[in-house]
Amino acid sequence: MRAAIYARYSTDLQSDASIEDQRRLCLRLIRGNGWTEAQTYADRGLSGSSHLRPAYQRLLEDAGRNRFDVVVAEGLDRISRDQEHIASFFKQMRFQDIPIVTIAEGEISELHIGLKGTMSSLFLKDLAQKTHRGLEGRVRKGKSAGGVTFGYDVVREFLPGGEMTTGERVINEGQAAIVRRIFQEFSEGHSPRAIAGRLNDDGIVGPRGASWGASTIYGNWRRGTGILNNELYIGRLVWNRQRFIKAPATGKRQARMNDPEAWVIEDVPELRIVSDDLWTKVKVRQEAARSDVIRDGLARPERAHRPKHLFSGLLVCGCCGGGYTIVGKAHYGCANARNKGTCNNRLTIRRDALETRVLSGLKDQLLHPDLIAEFVSAYQAEYNRLASEATRDKAKSEEELAKIVRKIDSIVEAITEGMFHPSMKAKMDELERSKTTLELELAHVRSNPPVLLHPGLSDLYREKVADLTAALNEPSTKTAASTHIRSLLSEVRLIPNGSGLMIELVGELAGLLALGQEKTASEAVASGRSVTLVAGVGFEPTTFRL
Structure with missing residues (x-):
């Protein structure tokens, strides 16, 4: 009997030694039955929920070419965790008169296919729910649920217990300037294609190290994708806007929108890059472009041309x-x-x-x-309004900074007196971050004093x-x-x-x-x-x- 070994592990976090461990156990079973090893088929870092695995597909092809007489695996879940796929595999092997033998279950029968297939499917569903729950908990703390957004850097620090922090981000000032440039140019009427072209001409690297494209900038406003639709740039973290479902035929993930009630939204003001005024200008222009292209529910793509x-x-x-x-x-x-x-x-x-x-x-x-006089009057009114807001915001920031400094001093004094609690460190870190943010804002205000009204506005x-x-x-x-x-x-x-x-x-x-x-x-x-x-x-x- 020529025995084919199939081995698999799911994620890149698992060790490649897992394949060798599975093969060693399967060889022990093969030799115990007096069989010979034909070939080992191994898929590394691939989920058992998909049948589009290179080694798995080669196994199916070689079965039809009569290159082995029995399939051996550590467990049925190594071959597949999908009910439909494992049933199909069993049916094809039965047609080729090739038995399936695993270390965990022995020779596989219809009973194993029904029970183990159901258990594997429930395992995947339970795993997905636990992962989703963990990600939601991270988002509700204002942290990233995964991935790196352009304009930010991931922060890796060791916690007191020796663990590494996850989901922490800080603003990348170089990339943040590019984000503001994109928003500003779009608000001024430039197209995403033109903006992308200029960024590429300037040698600016886009997200994930790729070149810039119009879709990278404009994205999809319903799904919140693209630079111009990412609310994180205004200090608003939106998660669970969409979910992904695998297409049965291709195994590729397809996005489906979730109901707005299921969205998780958290304010993260320390991650703001774009001002509310600039964000509003961009949204107004996007809405105007959409209303111009879609009239009375009918798409008018010819109106989308600049x-x-x-x-x-x-x-x-x-x-x-x-x-x-x-x-x-x-x-x-x-x-x-x-x-x-x-x-x-x-x-x-x-x-x-x-x-x-x-x-x-x-x-x-x-x-x-008359128009010159109207211009001067409107300019002065707008200037006075902005100057008043700036003065009010500065006073508010200074008051908040003084309050934070007092809190920090109180914690330091308490620690000096011997009253230390592990929660004090987290509180101190939070206060220090807030203090740094306010100090940067005030430094910017002080380095940019209000501009005096031009004496020759009419000129x-x-x-x-x-x-x-x-x-x-x-x-x-x-x-x-x-x-x-x-x-x-x-x-x-x-x-x-x-x-x-x-x-x-x-x-x-x-x-x-x-x-x-x-x-x-x-x-x-x-x-x-x-x-x-x-x-x-x-x-x-x-x-x-x-």
């Missing part, structure tokens, strides 16, 4: 209401007039001429004295408006400037006016410009062309939003 030019997608024919699209290489024309013949407006306009006329008109209107405003065209041509500011202008416009109507086109702005920007005009005025001259300014239905310019 506008190629400043006014792409905003241009509307003043005659038929259809879109003005690129005609030829550099001109805009009515799409209905050219594609359907349902409009008589055959006038076209060069793209660069359109953008120059609109920007020139905006520049002239934005320099109106600064004029300079920024004059540089409007330059900002749209400068690669580093083009995306942000274009996004801001487009966000204030709902339409740009092109209305035939003799042999030319009159431009009509519709949206908040038009209402803003109306602040600098007389109540009866509805037109302004720009580059020798008439530019009509329309506030839009229901819009009231109550705030200055430049």
Whole structure:
């Protein structure tokens, strides 16, 4: 009888010597029965719940090629822990007339398949529940349940009992700066693909040492994956958002969302990297992008493309209401007039001429004295608000720091008096971490004193408006400037006016410009062309939003 030995251990934490131990026991059984060893099939660090194991699959193939007469293993659970797989293995071996003999159970029969298969399945379920329970306990202490998030380092320290700490993290300042950069650039209107490209060009290594990709940055907002969706960056640890189930056919894990009631959420303010204001800006932009792509429950993937030019997608024919699209290489024309013949407006306009006329008109209107005064007033109000908040936060941090110092002094004094308890060390470590965090915050505030109001705010405003065209041509500011202008416009109507086109702005920007005009005025001259300014239905310019 030629005996094939199958040996397996589950995880990398187990010793490779386990295979040799199993083989030695199986050889003892083989020699006791007067058989000969044909071959040993060994799977190292692979779970018995999967049948996609290299050595296991070779065992099945060699059984069909008549390369052995009996299968020997330490126990039935070494061959598989899945009820379906162990039953299938038994059926295939029975078809090949190959008996299965284990040290623990002897020769395997249908009774063993039913009982041991059920016990192995229950073992896996119980193991999963205990592991999940242990991970939840770790998360509720504010620790990591596993894995290393970009922006943080794992802390390994020896405890008083000689054990190693698990789940401890600290901020990696170098990676944290990259995280803030990603959030800032996305909030300014840059696409995840463009951000990833620049990070790769700068030689910045991504998570797990790989290069950056758009999905690494954007991820999936429902599942909380991707840099932009990780709430840990705002000091909020969210765990158990999803679970994983293995597909029966492939053995690959598939993610399934858990109900929000099952999520475990803990505040970890010491791990904050991104401010609430920046986080909110990113979430607002993501929501706007989703609502633009999905309308009335229907996906509109064509709307997900980033506008190629400043006014792409905003241009509307003043005659038929259809879109003005690129005609030829550099001109805009009515799409209905050219594609359907349902409009008589055959006038076209060069793209660069359109953008120059609109920007020139905006520049002239934005320099109106009333708008300059509104800018100065809004700037001062916002500055006063931020300065007041900074002063209040600084005082609060100083008060909290003084309180922590007093607590530390009290513990030190108690230890000096001989009143020591092991819990004091953990409390002292926690207080020291809080003290360090507050000291860093206060040091940052002291090294960045409040900026005094610029004495020439009106001159600064004029300079920024004059540089409007330059900002749209400068690669580093083009995306942000274009996004801001487009966000204030709902339409740009092109209305035939003799042999030319009159431009009509519709949206908040038009209402803003109306602040600098007389109540009866509805037109302004720009580059020798008439530019009509329309506030839009229901819009009231109550705030200055430049």
